Amino acid sequence: MNINLMHDSLTNKEITAVLDCLNSGQYTQGKIVEDFEAQFSKWNGSKYAVMVNSGSSANLLMIQILKKKYNLNDRDEVLVPAVTWPTTIYPIIQNNLSPLVCDVDDTFNISVESMERMITKNTKALFLVHLLGQPANLREIKIFCKKHGLIIIEDSCESMGAKYNGLKVGNFGVMSSFSLYFGHHMTTIEGGIITTDNFEIYELLKSARSHGWVRNSSRSEKYKNEFVDTNFVFDMLGYxxxxxxxxxxxxxxxxxxxxxxxxxxxxxxxxxxxQISKIPGLKIQKIDLKETSSFSLAILFDTKEKRDYMLKELPKRGIECRLIVAGNLLRQPVFKTSNKKLKADLCSKADEIHDFGLYLPNNQFIRHKEIQYMVDNINDLLNQFQKNENKGLDLSIILPTFNERKNIKILIPKIMEFFSNKDVNFEIIVVDDNSPDGTQEEVNFFKTKFKNIKLINRKRKEGIGAALNEGYNSASGKLIMSSDTDLSFKVEEMGTLYDKINQGYDLVVGSRYAKGGFYEKKNIRTLSKGAISYVGNKLWALMFHLPVSDFSANFRVIRKDVWDKINTTEKNNFLLFEMIFKTSLISKKITEIPVSFRDRIYGHSKLKLYIEAPKAVSKLLKYWFKWKLLRLR
Structure with a gap:
């Protein structure tokens, strides 16, 4: 079953009407537009209507005429809700007015309490949005606006036919916009329309719609002595x-x-x-079933993770869904730039909608069968989500860092995307040695987006071994994987490590020297480093007869129960060998996979071979004697 947000409602009747229009030769705005305007205004209970090319254009015209008709000054303020479409707010800014962004209430419409906190002596109007088919709290809003002398204009783009006390929206302000877009209550494919009861506003809207001319308006009388043809007189700015x-x-x-x-x-x-009320833990947009015109079916989950899971899984079951409108507009990038920062209330309800909300399809082609299918799948997916939560983490990924800001910015999103697509329940643990370059700030940014990222801030820089020890010991996953963060290894090969260990191994090492492996040597530095690494790893393999050829690469995965038994102590790079060595003492299930290793793009390596190589030789001899003693026993 496929249930889409938008459904084609055009039939042969609409096609015939278009063909008749084409056959008439009258394509551009003319009598048919006038007929539609007259019929729509009658249907909505308004005196006048002006058709335009979109609901967004309708909003733009209304704000321009609001400013002109009521003599608003630049920087005068207009109250708007945080949850709406951007083109409710854009025209306010484009006309040099100042939006005051308010929180919303349980109807998802503007909150009177928030408006009370935000209003100032410079506030002149309210752009009242009726969201998703539900009228705003008009009783309290009208009292508030009367008290403060505010002009109301309405955005009814998503609420055509909704009512308050029996009166349709679009009749509570001096003018109101409606959208006729393809997915709305009715469609002209693209289109919008403005209603008003004010004749002067009606004429100004018509003029601004068409270049600012006075044609077909009473204002043309002013110019008949000055101009021969008043059809081409322009007395205001227009579009x-x-x-x-x-x-x-x-x-x-x-x-x-x-x-x-x-x-x-x-x-x-x-x-x-x-149906949905039978599922615990969900919040629903507060609506009045008698008054709503129901644009969509909105839900709030109790965690962002559940909402995100639904956004990912419902489409796989043929149920199209999406975020609620544009979420909290204050969190959109366009309003975070310095020249577009908005005066705003603390919009906690809008944040809740942004983080926890989605909406499902509702249109005239949906019936009980589709409703039941959507609800059953939500219930099933919530149960599945809970089972995934209860079974614990599959994987912990440890990323040791020191001055890796640029690399971590690229690596974390790649890991998130890759393992999320593999349907793995995982966490990322970044262990940072107090980087001064902003690495931690970058990780903290990702923590606000993803629940499964942890940051360990180590005040002392003791080396990669100590960092890995702390990260591995903090892991909750059944499997623990680690990788360098310099982008030397491919994220896709993390998936190969994960798949390999799930074949029954206790430790899988990514090897640059196994058959099919690759070590990039593009200059003298990487050539010499690679040569020393190759010789050292060959020596270790010969001395210890272990089933791996690369002991020094931090690209591996181990079972947590095995890690908990081996009790590592090394604080430098030698921990990587120690892990393999001590695992070999308790398990024979060790293997390797070939991997590619490329030189880092950003930053520089912290490994100093002239310091670490002598230490490694000393450690190597120590472990070799220990290994020999164990064999003698």
């Missing part, structure tokens, strides 16, 4: 935001079906609420 007769022809057919469409959507929403 070309017109729609076409073709779009309006579709709209006239769709409008006749709109009440039926909304009735089905409301029935679906009632069915959905009845």
């Amino acid at each position: 070309n935001l017109r729609s076409t007769n073709l779009n309006a022809a579709i709209g006239l057919v769709q409008l006749k079906k709109l009440n039926g469409f909304i009735k089905i959507r409301k029935k679906n929403h009632h069915d959905f609420l009845t």
Whole structure:
């Protein structure tokens, strides 16, 4: 079963209407647009309507006319909710006004309490959004606006046909926008429309829609003595935001079906609420089933991880879903740049919607069978998620760092994507030796995005062995993997390590010297380093007869229960050999896979061979004698 967010509602009737329009030769804005405007305003209970090419264009026109009609000054303030589409806020900024961003309430619409906190003496208007088919709290909002002398304009783009006390939205402000986009309550494919009861606003909207001309407006009388043809007189700034007769022809057919469409959507929403309420731990948008026109079916989960899991898994089962509108707009990159920072309340409810929310499809083609399928799959996936949580972590990935900011910025997203796609329950533990380059700040940024990242900040720089020891000892996964963070190894080969150890091994080492392995030697430094590494590892292999050819690469995976038994003590690079050596004393299930090793792109190696090589020789002899003694026993 496939349940999509948008469903084609066009039939032969709409196609015939378009063909009739094409045959008439009248394609651009004309009588059919005027007919549609008249029919829509009648349907909505408004005096006038102005059709444009999108709901976003409708918002742009309304803000321009708001400023002109009510003589707003630059930097005057307009209250807006944090949860809406960006083109509710963009026109405010584009017209040199200042948005005051407020939190939302349980209806997902603007909160009166938040507006009370944000309003100032410079606040002149409220851009009132009715989100996802649910009218805002109009009783309290009207009292608030009357108290503070605020002008109301409405964004009803997602709530066509919704009502408050029996009156349709779009009739509570001086003007209101509606969207006629393909996925909305009714469609003209692309399109928008503005309603108003104010004749002056109506004429200004029409002029601004068409270049700012006075044509077909009462203002043309002012210029008839000055201009021969007032059809080409322009007395205000404007745009070309017109729609076409073709779009309006579709709209006239769709409008006749709109009440039926909304009735089905409301029935679906009632069915959905009845079913979804049986699943514990979910929050639902607070709606009034009598008043809503139900744009979609919105849910809040109790954790971000559950929401993200649903976004990933529901489409695999044929259920399209998405984030709620644009989430908290304050967290969108466009509003984080210095020249677009917004005055805003602490928007905790908007954050909750941003982090925990998604919405499911609702349209006039969905019936009980589809509703039941969506609810059953949500319930099943929540149970599956809980089982995954209960079974514990499959894998811990240890990343030791010192001054690896640029590399970790690339590596962590790659690991997250790769192992998430493998459906592995994993954690990443970054063990940082107090890097001064901002490595920890980079990791902390990722921690805000992903629950499964941990950071260990070591105040002393004792070496990679000590860092790995601390990371391995902090691991919760059944398997523990470690890798350098300099991008020398491929993330895909981490997957090969993971697959190999799950074939029954206790320790799997990534080897640059196994058949099929690769060690990049692109200059004198890497050539000499590679030669010393090759000779040293060959020597170790000959001396200890172990089933690996690369003892010094930090690219391996070990079972946690084995790690817990071997009691490593080395604090420098020699821990990598110690791990293999001590594992070999208790298990024969050790193997290697060939891997590719490339020189780092960013930063420089912390390994100083002239210091570590003599230490390694000394340690090597110590372990060799120990190994010999054990064999003699």
